[in-house]
Every structure is written in C-alpha cells, then in structure tokens.
Amino acid sequence: MTRHAVIAGAGLAGSLAAGYLARRGYSVRVFERRGDPRAAGAGEGRSINLGLSARGMRALAAAGLLDDVLARSVPMRGRVVHHPDGTTAFQPYGVAAHQILYSVLRRDLNALLVDAAETRHGVTFHFGHRLDRIDRDAPAVRVVDAATGAATEVAADLVVGADGAFSAVREQLQHGRRADLHREFLDWGYKELTIPAGADGRPRVRLDALHVWPGQAAMMVAHPNVDGSLTCTLFAPFEGEPSLATLDTPAAVRGFVRRYFPDAEALMPRLVEEFFDHPVGQLTTVRTAPWRHAGKVVLVGDACHAVYPFYGQGMNSAFEDCLVLDECLGAYPYDASRALAEYERRRRPHTDVLADLSVRNFVELRDRVHRPAYAAKAAADRMLNRLAPRAWTPLYTMVAHTTVPYADALARARRQDRILRCSAALAAAGAAIGSYAALRRRPGRR
Ligand SMILES: Cc1cc2nc3c(=O)[nH]c(=O)nc-3n(C[C@H](O)[C@H](O)[C@H](O)COP(=O)(O)OP(=O)(O)OC[C@H]3O[C@@H](n4cnc5c(N)ncnc54)[C@H](O)[C@@H]3O)c2cc1C
Incomplete structure (x- = not known):
C-alpha cells in the first residue's frame, strides 16, 4: 500500500527530503509558501550563496546529485583573510587536497533539488501554498493557496516540517506539550x-x-x-x-x-x-525538543536547529538530517514511531553542539582571527595534522571536511587541546630544568 507524505517547505531540506522519501516508496506532496525557485526573482531577500562541505556532499551523493551540484559550484581551497591594514593572508582549509569547500548559489541548488525530486515517481510540488494548520494526530494539514485564498485539507501518513527557523509545523507539533524552545x-x-x-x-x-x-x-x-x-x-x-x-x-x-x-x-x-x-x-539560533510526534510528524533542517552561519553548517546539517532520517526509515520500515525516535536520538545532541560551535565561531571571527596567538594555534594544528593525520585533526577540519558527528568532533578537539597544553607545559618545564642544570654546572657554582 502506498504511504503518503506531506512536506512543508520546498527549501533546501524539504526538496532533498522529497527525493529521499519518494525513493522509500512514499507518494510526496510538497507545499511551499513562496513561488517556484526556478522562476526569475524567486528567493529574494535570502542569503545568495552557501558553502557546501563534507556532510552536505555526502547527503547529496547518497541522493545521486553531488556531481550535478559540483558542476554548478566554485571550489574554495581556503580562506583569504583581509587585514585592516589592507594586507591579505591565505589560510588553506586543510592539509589534504580534497579538503575544499564549494560555493553554490542557493537558487541554483534549490532549483536542482526541486527538478531532481520532481523526476521521481509520486512527487508533486505546490508553490504559493502556505501550510497554516496541522492535526498532528491524524496527521493532516491545511494549506492555503496564496493566489485564491482557498484552503484545502490534506491527509497523510507522515508530515515533515522543513519550513525553516520560524516553522509552523514545529509550533503546532509542540503546542500544549512539555516542549523546549530556545530561540x-x-x-x-x-x-x-x-x-x-x-x-x-x-x-x-x-x-x-x-x-x-x-x-x-x-x-x-x-x-x-x-x-x-x-x-x-x-x-x-x-x-x-x-x-x-x-x-x-x-x-x-x-x-x-x-x-x-x-x-x-x-x-x-x-x-x-x-x-x-x-x-x-x-540571524537566529533555535534549539528545541521534541522534533517529532509519534510516527506521524517530524522536523528537519532549520525548523529544528537553526544556527548562526559562521561555521557554514546550517544547510550541511540540514542535508545530513535528510540522510539520517532516510536511514532510520530504512532501518524500521514498519515502525515509523521508532524510526523517528531513532532519528531524533541520532541528531539532536549533535545539532545542539553545532549551535554552540556556530556562536563560538562568530566570537572567533570577531575577536580572535587576526591575533598572532590564533594564527600560531592554527599553524600548530595544521602541522600536527600533517605529521599525524590519524591522531590529530583540527576541530574545523572535523566539522567541515569529515562526517564525524559534531559532539564527537568537539570532544576529540578538547582532548587534543588538553594534550597540546600539557605538552607546552612539559616543554616549558623541561626548558626551565635544563637552564637551571646548566646554571648549576657553570664553574664556581654549586
Ligand atoms: C547569511 C547566511 C549565510 C549562510 N551560509 C551558509 C553556508 O555557507 N553553509 C551552510 O551550510 N549554511 C549556510 N546558511 C544556513 C542555510 O541557509 C540554512 O541552514 C538552510 O537554508 C536551511 O534549510 P531549510 O530547508 O531547513 O530551511 P529554508 O532554506 O529556510 O527553507 C524553508 C522553506 O520553507 C518555506 N516555508 C516556511 N513556512 C512555510 C509554511 N508555513 N508553509 C509552506 N512553506 C513554508 C520557506 O518559504 C522556505 O522555502 C546560511 C544562512 C544565512 C542566513
């Protein structure tokens, strides 16, 4: 029997999720309050381009779309820091040739994802349709056609809230429940x-x-x-x-x-x-729980974890959500409730850490990037990574160039920092002992 999914939002997460769900056999209807991103002038007022990194690439590759996306993007091998005195310095993103990011236009990427999902059997997009109410137990949604004002009720087996940081699905999923929402x-x-x-x-x-x-x-x-x-x-x-x-x-x-x-x-x-x-x-940060209701309603992307853009991970983590949700639905094909619980368990601790990292990177960019100590630490990190790539990976590298879950990456980086601090302390102590011994060996001293 065909299962029906409704997705609120045909942004980046919603359009990728549509393709994944169709591949799992769902018939999918996507309702997007804005116009079609493939039409001229769509998406005005939103960030124009985005940096794609390892997590996003993995999710796109699993959907068979990575090559198409990379063909429309510009590789970025590092960052050029422009100093207040007008000088510049190039900092490579990593020590390995594959550690590069890709800059892609949001509109192009969104259009490609919609095109790709639409080619799958059973996927339809309804642009200019705002979801304004959900019945989370049915589940069912009410959508309003922006052109005519006509409201339609749509029933489904699964409702996916991919409707961004100000998600209507999140609000109604959590309404009247013990729910956390920190914005x-x-x-x-x-x-x-x-x-x-x-x-x-x-x-x-x-x-x-x-x-x-x-x-x-x-x-x-x-x-x-x-x-x-x-x-x-x-x-x-x-x-x-x-x-x-x-x-x-x-x-x-x-x-x-x-x-x-x-x-x-x-x-x-x-x-x-x-x-x-x-x-x-x-710019807003959203940390929230729960992300799901029974096996019926679930959130992905900014709807459940909007982050500041200073780590360049909002879209990448939204894509990773779609991939993990797909894996969980695949692992429990007859138990949607368990699948959604497992999805939230696998994702939420990590996206909470991403929110913290994104705040931290704002402070780093604002206050520390041009300080010599910052450049010295980054250089030490790169050197250790080059010498012992398995044992030492800088936090930025783990976040941007690997798919190590965010909280695991942070825990590992903290261990590395402790080792670096201990080694520096030991080296300083060694140097002090050496100077003291040399002084004692000088003639006339005891
Ligand atoms: C300045 C800036 C720079 C950024 N740079 C990066 C970067 O370099 N790398 C990176 O990974 N991320 C970046 N991000 C973050 C990234 O843009 C978001 O994380 C990403 O767009 C989230 O995708 P989403 O599909 O969850 O939400 P959105 O892209 O916000 O899509 C949500 C969609 O839902 C629709 N919608 C909303 N409400 C309803 C409703 N009631 N009914 C129907 N439709 C609805 C909206 O119109 C929208 O199309 C940046 C963000 C900003 C602001």
Whole structure:
C-alpha cells in the first residue's frame, strides 16, 4: 500500500527530503509558501550563496546529485583573510587536497533539488501554498493557496516540517506539550553586496577561496560565483555606533567600508546602491525538543536547529538530517514511531553542539582571527595534522571536511587541546630544568 507524505517547505531540506522519501516508496506532496525557485526573482531577500562541505556532499551523493551540484559550484581551497591594514593572508582549509569547500548559489541548488525530486515517481510540488494548520494526530494539514485564498485539507501518513527557523509545523507539533524552545537572535544583522567580475570578465580577487574581513566592529565574508563575481555578506551590529542603524547616508556607508574593510571599497562599484536596495537579514539560533510526534510528524533542517552561519553548517546539517532520517526509515520500515525516535536520538545532541560551535565561531571571527596567538594555534594544528593525520585533526577540519558527528568532533578537539597544553607545559618545564642544570654546572657554582 502506498504511504503518503506531506512536506512543508520546498527549501533546501524539504526538496532533498522529497527525493529521499519518494525513493522509500512514499507518494510526496510538497507545499511551499513562496513561488517556484526556478522562476526569475524567486528567493529574494535570502542569503545568495552557501558553502557546501563534507556532510552536505555526502547527503547529496547518497541522493545521486553531488556531481550535478559540483558542476554548478566554485571550489574554495581556503580562506583569504583581509587585514585592516589592507594586507591579505591565505589560510588553506586543510592539509589534504580534497579538503575544499564549494560555493553554490542557493537558487541554483534549490532549483536542482526541486527538478531532481520532481523526476521521481509520486512527487508533486505546490508553490504559493502556505501550510497554516496541522492535526498532528491524524496527521493532516491545511494549506492555503496564496493566489485564491482557498484552503484545502490534506491527509497523510507522515508530515515533515522543513519550513525553516520560524516553522509552523514545529509550533503546532509542540503546542500544549512539555516542549523546549530556545530561540536567540544575534544583535548583528547582515546585508548582501557584490564584488562583480572586472570589465574584462576576470575576477577582481582570487576566486578559489572564501574571502574574510574579520573585525570587532563589523565583518564581511565573500563567496565566489561561477561568473567570476563574489557575493559579500556584511555583518554589523543593528544598534550603536557604528551600526546598521547609523549607516543612513552614502557618505556614512563609504566611510564605514573604507575604515573597516579598506581594500574592499574599490572592489564594489555598486556598494552604495546595493547597500540601500538590499534588506537587512537577521540571524537566529533555535534549539528545541521534541522534533517529532509519534510516527506521524517530524522536523528537519532549520525548523529544528537553526544556527548562526559562521561555521557554514546550517544547510550541511540540514542535508545530513535528510540522510539520517532516510536511514532510520530504512532501518524500521514498519515502525515509523521508532524510526523517528531513532532519528531524533541520532541528531539532536549533535545539532545542539553545532549551535554552540556556530556562536563560538562568530566570537572567533570577531575577536580572535587576526591575533598572532590564533594564527600560531592554527599553524600548530595544521602541522600536527600533517605529521599525524590519524591522531590529530583540527576541530574545523572535523566539522567541515569529515562526517564525524559534531559532539564527537568537539570532544576529540578538547582532548587534543588538553594534550597540546600539557605538552607546552612539559616543554616549558623541561626548558626551565635544563637552564637551571646548566646554571648549576657553570664553574664556581654549586
Ligand atoms: C547569511 C547566511 C549565510 C549562510 N551560509 C551558509 C553556508 O555557507 N553553509 C551552510 O551550510 N549554511 C549556510 N546558511 C544556513 C542555510 O541557509 C540554512 O541552514 C538552510 O537554508 C536551511 O534549510 P531549510 O530547508 O531547513 O530551511 P529554508 O532554506 O529556510 O527553507 C524553508 C522553506 O520553507 C518555506 N516555508 C516556511 N513556512 C512555510 C509554511 N508555513 N508553509 C509552506 N512553506 C513554508 C520557506 O518559504 C522556505 O522555502 C546560511 C544562512 C544565512 C542566513
């Protein structure tokens, strides 16, 4: 007998999940409140491009889509740090050639995922349809057609909430239950800007890297695009001096960029127009439980674990959710309740750690990246990783270039840090003893 699934949200997680569920034999209806991402102008106001790393790649490979995605993306071999004095430094992402990330346009990726899911038997997408109510016990949903206002009830065996950080499915799944919901907003927002290709069509800066302008007052990152342009995300506080609130004239915007990202102004000919045309984005972290109701309703992606974008793992972990959910449904094909419980057990402790890591990386980018101690620690990590790749893996490498679960990666990194600190203490003690012995050996001393 065919089982029916309803997915709320045809974003990145929802469209990948649709393909996976169809492969498990579900007939799948996906309801998305926005328009079709394949249509021009879709997805406005959302982050433009994203860094794809090992976890996302594994989930895409398992769906047979990785090669298609990589063909539309730009490899990033490391990050170029732009210092306040205008100098730059390249930091490779890892010591091995395969340790690279890929920059991909959200719209292209979303369109590819929708196309791929639609080719599977039994998958239909309904764009311009907002899910506004669920009956979690039935389960069933009510969707509203944005064009006509008509509401339709749709029954299913499984409802998947892939409807993002402000998930309606999450709200109704947890309504009236003992549920935890911790949501935080960062007091910094972001604007997207562009470094276009030069007049000769060539990139204005090195294209095989993520560009980072760290800083305490503001920071900026730029992802490369296949057309030779880069999309910059400028992060700054909402309030205070300076802040997004005080950047209210062209002169203020230019002065701000000149002061905090001195080499970037010349790279952004449309800086002022874009700054005033583009909306300010907000950043939120969501930690929540439960993620599921019986074997009937389940959350994936930002709906259950939105994180700040400073580790570049939101989409990657959302894709990993889809893969793990698929594995759990495969492991318990006749017991959806057990499958969803197992999915939450395997994922939630790790995405909670990812939320912490993402906050920590914001602080690192803001306060530490240009300090000599940070560069020294990163260099020591890389050297130890090169000397003993099995025994020593930097935390960033484990998060971005492996699929070691996030909490396990953090625990291992903490052990490594303890060893590094003990070794440094032992080396210092050894040096002190050596100097003392040398002093004692000098003639005339006892
Ligand atoms: C500035 C920025 C940079 C980022 N960079 C990276 C990066 O480099 N790497 C990375 O891995 N991640 C990155 N992320 C995170 C990434 O964008 C998210 O984690 C990812 O989009 C989550 O996918 P999702 O499908 O769960 O949610 P979304 O992409 O938010 O999709 C949810 C979908 O549900 C729809 N929807 C919402 N409510 C309803 C409803 N009631 N009915 C029907 N549809 C509904 C929405 O319209 C949307 O299409 C970044 C995020 C930001 C903000």
